[in-house]
Amino acid sequence: MRLDWLAGRGQPLRGRIRVPGDKSVSHRAIMLGSLAEGVTRVRGFLEGEDTRATARCFAQMGVRIDAPSAGERIVHGVGLHGLKASSAPLDCGNAGTAMRLLVGLLSAQRFESTLIGDESLTRRPMARVIDPLSEMGAQIESAEGKRPPLRVLPVSKLHGRRFRPPVASAQVKSALLLAGLYAEGETWVSEVHPTRDYTESMLSALGLEILRDGDSVGVRGGGRLVARDIDVPTDFSSAAFFLVAASVIEGSDLIIEDVGLNPRRTGLLDTLLDMGASIERLNVRQVGADELADLHVRAATLHGIDVPLARVPDMIDEFPALFVAAAAAEGATVVRGAAELRVKESDRIAVMATALKAMGVHLDERPDGAVIQGGTRWQAASVDSHGDHRCAMSLSIAAQFADEVSTIRDCRNVDTSFPGYRDLVLGAGMNVQAVEAG
Numbered sequence: 319m320r321l322d323w324l325a326g327r328g329q330p331l332r333g334r335i336r337v338p339g340d341k342s343v344s345h346r347a348i349m350l351g352s353l354a355e356g357v358t359r360v361r362g363f364l365e366g367e368d369t370r371a372t373a374r375c376f377a378q379m380g381v382r383i384d385a386p387s388a389g390e391r392i393v394h395g396v397g398l399h400g401l402k403a404s405s406a407p408l409d410c411g412n413a414g415t416a417m418r419l420l421v422g423l424l425s426a427q428r429f430e431s432t433l434i435g436d437e438s439l440t441r442r443p444m445a446r447v448i449d450p451l452s453e454m455g456a457q458i459e460s461a462e463g464k465r466p467p468l469r470v471l472p473v474s475k476l477h478g479r480r481f482r483p484p485v486a487s488a489q490v491k492s493a494l495l496l497a498g499l500y501a502e503g504e505t506w507v508s509e510v511h512p513t514r515d516y517t518e519s520m521l522s523a524l525g526l527e528i529l530r531d532g533d534s535v536g537v538r539g540g541g542r543l544v545a546r547d548i549d550v551p552t553d554f555s556s557a558a559f560f561l562v563a564a565s566v567i568e569g570s571d572l573i574i575e576d577v578g579l580n581p582r583r584t585g586l587l588d589t590l591l592d593m594g595a596s597i598e599r600l601n602v603r604q605v606g607a608d609e610l611a612d613l614h615v616r617a618a619t620l621h622g623i624d625v626p627l628a629r630v631p632d633m634i635d636e637f638p639a640l641f642v643a644a645a646a647a648e649g650a651t652v653v654r655g656a657a658e659l660r661v662k663e664s665d666r667i668a669v670m671a672t673a674l675k676a677m678g679v680h681l682d683e684r685p686d687g688a689v690i691q692g693g694t695r696w697q698a699a700s701v702d703s704h705g706d707h708r709c710a711m712s713l714s715i716a717a718q719f720a721d722e723v724s725t726i727r728d729c730r731n732v733d734t735s736f737p738g739y740r741d742l743v744l745g746a747g748m749n750v751q752a753v754e755a756g
């Protein structure tokens with residue numbers, strides 16, 4: 319059954335909150351823990367549908383994964399050569415990260431695998447991983463347009479290559495590095511713009527030598543991974559909704575505790591500060607590879623900016639939330655160089671543009687972004703998130719500005735990345751109710 323949200327004017331956001339574990343790190347903790355020799359205890363694991371799908375896929379391939387408590391996983395690693403064929407297709411659900419990283423890893427195995435996903439994932443492009451992996455010798459069959467489902471055939475050997483993917487993508491980089499663990503020689507990826515580095519930093523923490531040369535990162539085949547416990551930081555992309563909501567809803571004064579501040583993730587923080595937001599970093603500390611801080615956000619008058627092109631990959635998942643901040647700001651905000659948003663869980667430019675226009679926002683949609691006018695005279699509307707978790711959460715913030723209640727359709731997928739979102743926003747003061755529909 320479809321789940322809709324009814325959202326309307328609430329209270330200013332107040333108090334202290336903590337968001338769940340990082341999705342990117344949780345996926346990789348299961349994957350690399352499975353490939354390591356020994357037992358990995360993962361703490362702070364995201365109990366989201368995406369990351370649970372990854373854990374199920376590895377369990378299907380013979381990895382024992384215990385869940386002694388919520389947010390904890392004990393992964394009994396089988397080593398790089400210990401995975402077994404799954405008798406059933408591996409279902410990645412809504413998770414692009416799961417599917418793209420798995421294709422890389424599975425394309426080097428001596429057994430066949432089939433990867434499937436939900437309706438949204440089945441529409442997403444896989445050529446970006448299929449093409450370079452095929453150059454390494456992988457044999458991957460796909461549906462029309464190189465889309466899922468994917469059938470990954472057994473191979474005896476892959477060959478290391480040097481790649482420069484045309485789009486800045488941590489998923490593509492990670493898929494190639496994972497395949498490279500099994501390839502003859504070295505596999506290198508150079509990036510048009512640096513992207514999140516969790517795969518390479520976790521591989522290094524598990525004892526693998528990471529090769530570096532300028533903007534290129536590489537691995538040599540034939541190594542091994544040694545298990546080591548992994549502490550997952552909280553997810554900046556989940557904190558992002560609170561940064562925006564508390565910045566734009568008058569009277570808000572909120573502390574978001576223990577926010578992971580990997581610089582390849584925090585582009586939205588810089589953008590909000592450029593727009594005039596009041597966000598202070600308190601209690602900054604280093605925990606393992608991660609810088610953490612408590613972020614103190616107070617409502618402020620924001621003004622529109624031209625988002626720097628080079629910052630786009632560092633805030634790629636935060637544009638739906640930024641669109642709402644921009645609509646609540648004074649003046650225009652210009653987003654360019656973000657065509658990737660059109661191939662995420664939904665076409666995030668089109669979905670946000672349609673919904674925000676219905677709520678009274680003046681917005682000019684462009685192929686690679688949008689120009690969003692601030693100073694909106696908000697009105698309630700019935701809008702569709704198209705099952706996109708980040709659009710649903712962003713629209714729930716926009717709905718707080720109208721006098722009447724808005725309906726946001728198809729919000730169940732919020733559980734893919736942010737289980738407990740509604741409880742947290744309700745506790746902080748926002749007004750978002752859930753209703754079963756259809």
Ligand SMILES: O=C(O)C1=C[C@@H](OP(=O)(O)O)[C@@H](O)[C@H](O)C1
Pocket residue numbers: 341342343415486487488489490492514634635658
């Ligand atoms: O590697 C990752 O964990 C992710 C990389 C990004 O995708 P792209 O690499 O396709 O940009 C991001 O949008 C996604 O939410 C998670």
Ligand SMILES: C=C(OP(=O)(O)O)C(=O)O
Pocket residue numbers: 412413414415416635662663708735
């Ligand atoms: C794009 C996202 O994730 P994925 O690509 O893993 O589906 C996201 O979480 O916004």
